[in-house]
Amino acid sequence: MSRLATIAFDADDTLWHTESHFQATQMRLSEILDAYAPHDEVQSRLHGIEERNIKLFGYGVKGFTLSMIEAAIEISGQRISAADIHEIAMMGKAMLDRPMELLPGVEAVLTDLAQRHRLIMITKGDVMDQQNKILQSGLNHYFEAIEIVALKDVATYRALFTRLDLASNQTLMIGNSIPSDVLPILELGGYGVYVPYHVTASFERHQAEPSHPRYRRIERIGNLPDLVSGL
Ligand SMILES: [Mg+2]
Known part of the structure; x- marks a missing residue:
């Protein structure tokens, strides 16, 4: 790696x-x-x-x-x-x-990691709905690219990484869904980090956490900078 x-x-x-x-x-x-x-x-x-x-x-x-x-x-x-x-x-x-509510620690994590890494956002859903949330979040300026996709599968990530010219083996993806945010990245050769949210949509649930050398789990996003510097 x-x-x-x-x-x-x-x-x-x-x-x-x-x-x-x-x-x-x-x-x-x-x-x-x-x-x-x-x-x-x-x-x-x-x-x-x-x-x-x-x-x-x-x-x-x-x-x-x-x-x-x-x-x-x-x-x-x-x-x-x-x-x-x-x-x-x-x-x-x-x-x-509904007013936008950021998760605790998010801004501090983005501020910290943006100093040493290229940050991108990959979100799935209705374009207008997601755009409104992105705008309301006030987080735009941390990200070099913000991508709204219809599906988060291997083919989507592969096409996206090619278009953004980034090497998947130099990429870490973090999210609260094992099937959408973690498994495709592991398959493409990057790090997949799972950060659980207290409730999970029925279609984002997983049977078991992956056992993979590039899989990590953290309990809150605030733990991400430590994990990244330890890699
Ligand atoms: Mg999610």
Whole structure:
């Protein structure tokens, strides 16, 4: 392994809170649908519909809102009221309006690492939604490149690294998703760092942590500079 040149960051639930907002909205949806089905059934049917719809809508709040409406209509056997549908649509819009909340320590880590490394951000989701979050975060100036992708797989990373002219064996990617942020980078020859967030979207869950010489896990992003200088 040659010297580590580039550090790539996931954004949602790595730099700022996201999934906790989705889960809070899902809890409220369950309350609305309590009259029609038990809580667990609402959650599992919503997950099923969401996973199916991701292939059509991609990741993001707009697709999630449509999935909540679809779930509400199906779970209620088409008996859900227009007032409840309206509330669900407003819940989706409220998610887009939520103030940005950075995770603790993020700015200090970026300030420190930007002195010695090229920093890039690689985030997945709806372009407008992600752009708004990036703008609100005020973190733009730390990054040489900010990339919004539809999917985080090996082919996407490989094409991105080629376009940005960076060597994957001199790159470390950090994120809260093993399948999206860690495994593809390990396969491409770089370091993959997992930093868990307290809740994980159903489609980002993993069975087991990889056992790989270039895999690392840290409990908080604040531990990243120490890990990097120890490599
Ligand atoms: Mg993430």
